[in-house]
Amino acid sequence: MHKGKGMKFVGDSRVQDKSYRNTIPKDYSEYPGRTEAFWPNFLLKEWLVGAVFLIGFLCMTAVAPAPLELEADPTNSSYIPLPDWYFLFLYELLKFEFASADYVVIGTIGIPGLAFGALLLAPFLDNGPGRRPSERPIANGMMLMGVIATVWLTYVSVAAVDWDKRDAYSVANAVEHEVDQEHPGYEAYSNNCMSCHGENMTGNAGLGPSLAETQMQKDAIKDIAVNGIGDMPAGQFDGSDEELEQLASFIVENTKSAQSEGEGEGSSE
Structure with a gap:
C-alpha cells in the first residue's frame, strides 16, 4: 500500500475544537452573591479598592510626613537611637x-x-x-x-521614651549651631579642624563627624587632635601647646550643651 492511499481521517470527539470555545463570560446570575467573573468584574473591584487605599496613604504622607532626625553623631553618647x-x-x-x-x-x-x-x-x-x-x-x-x-x-x-528630649534631635526643631568666632581657639580650629568638622562644628558628610554634641573633656580632645582616632590619622594638629589648649577650650565651650547652659545662666541673672 502506498503512503496515503487507503487511509481515512476521522474526527475524534475527545478532542475539543477550539473554534467552538465560548469567549463570552459565563452567566453567574443563578448564583447571586457567591461568585462572579474574574474579568472585568472582580479585577475592577480590586483595582478600585487598591486605588482608594493608595490615595488615602498619599494624603496621610502629605499631611503628616515621616519625622526625620539629624545625622547620627558617633561622638554623642547621650543620644539613644530608636527604630521606626x-x-x-x-x-x-x-x-x-x-x-x-x-x-x-x-x-x-x-x-x-x-x-x-x-x-x-x-x-x-x-x-x-x-x-x-x-x-x-x-x-x-x-x-x-x-x-x-x-x-x-x-x-x-x-x-x-522621653519624647520631649528627643524633639531636640528632630530636623524640624533643629536650631542652627553657631560658634564664637571671637574665641582665642577659633583660629586654631579653622586651621586644623574646619575642613573636616565644618565651619560651625556640625561636621562634613564623608569627612568628619559633628562636634556640636560632643561631651568630651579637654584632655580627651587634645589627645585625639594629636594622636587621632578611628579614621582620623595622627598628626592632624599643627600648632603649639598653647594653641592646642585654646583649641580644646574652644570645642568644649562651643558645644550645644555648653551654649544652652550659658544661655540659662544669662536668663537667670
Whole structure:
C-alpha cells in the first residue's frame, strides 16, 4: 500500500475544537452573591479598592510626613537611637533579660522566628471548613496572641521614651549651631579642624563627624587632635601647646550643651 492511499481521517470527539470555545463570560446570575467573573468584574473591584487605599496613604504622607532626625553623631553618647514605630515591639523585646546580652540570639532570631513560624503554620494546623471564629480556635488564638503581644510591647516602648528630649534631635526643631568666632581657639580650629568638622562644628558628610554634641573633656580632645582616632590619622594638629589648649577650650565651650547652659545662666541673672 502506498503512503496515503487507503487511509481515512476521522474526527475524534475527545478532542475539543477550539473554534467552538465560548469567549463570552459565563452567566453567574443563578448564583447571586457567591461568585462572579474574574474579568472585568472582580479585577475592577480590586483595582478600585487598591486605588482608594493608595490615595488615602498619599494624603496621610502629605499631611503628616515621616519625622526625620539629624545625622547620627558617633561622638554623642547621650543620644539613644530608636527604630521606626513598626519595629518598636522588637526593640522592647530586646530589653528583657532572656532576650539580650548573652541571649541576644534568642531575642533577635529565636522568639521572632517561632512567632512568625507559628502564624505561617496556623492555616495548616487549623484547616477546618468553618469560617466562624469559634470554629477556628488555633488560627484565631495564634493571631490574637501575636496582635496582643505586638500592641503591648509597642505601648511599653513608647511610654518609656522621653519624647520631649528627643524633639531636640528632630530636623524640624533643629536650631542652627553657631560658634564664637571671637574665641582665642577659633583660629586654631579653622586651621586644623574646619575642613573636616565644618565651619560651625556640625561636621562634613564623608569627612568628619559633628562636634556640636560632643561631651568630651579637654584632655580627651587634645589627645585625639594629636594622636587621632578611628579614621582620623595622627598628626592632624599643627600648632603649639598653647594653641592646642585654646583649641580644646574652644570645642568644649562651643558645644550645644555648653551654649544652652550659658544661655540659662544669662536668663537667670
